């Protein structure tokens with residue numbers, strides 16, 4: 001009997017889901033890297049290990065494709081919630097999910113979308129990203145994990161995000177996810193992202209919340225809402241004084257078993 005897995009995505013930010021209710025899997029960095037590798041593994045931006053703690057809600061143990069641990073993943077938590085519902089571990093509707101950034105309240109809808117209470121999107125100051133010699137002004141936003149969200153008039157479609165953008169390591173000692181954002185009109189944003197521990201992805205849920213917080217901040221507002229178009233689809237974000245919500249699709253597309261000998265050799 002091999003290791004059970006599922007594959008899913010939220011706006012094409014894709015994940016390998018590893019059900020591990022009793023916490024028995026030894027999820028090493030090299031196993032995460034191999035699983036996420038698009039040639040020698042299943043291929044994904046990250047891994048979501050599904051753990052049932054002794055107390056409290058189901059816990060999302062999130063890992064980036066390079067094996068690093070991150071505090072929070074907004075697209076991941078939607079896919080995680082979809083898995084819990086499809087596996088009959090929780091009913092459709094509202095329930096909580098544990099993350100390293102704290103407990104998150106989610107609502108799984110019957111149309112396949114999930115709404116997540118993402119907590120407070122905290123703007124902590126100004127900073128800049130450097131991309132191929134060009135500086136982009138942005139703001140640092142804490143959404144449980146660190147973001148540098150740069151609203152710019154440079155068309156984001158023209159940017160080359162293959163390399164890690166430069167950033168101030170004193171402001172972001174643990175690395176940062178960097179978003180580039182165009183304002184399409186009042187209430188619609190276009191975003192591309194370079195994620196910490198991964199590279200460019202087709203969507204980043206926490207990044208979209210940071211993008212909306214940055215846009216609102218730049219227009220002198222603390223609250224508001226926007227749809228955010230990303231290469232992999234569209235999500236909706238609402239920001240209140242004390243909280244924020246993210247809504248969007250969550251898809252499970254495959255399930256199977258990892259070869260035990262392949263797993264053991266890693």
Ligand SMILES: N[C@@H](CCC[C@H](N)C(=O)O)C(=O)O
Nearest residue numbers: 070073074075145204205206
């Ligand atoms: N794609 C995720 C964020 C995943 C973690 C991030 N790369 C980090 O290291 O903080 C999302 O949808 O929020």
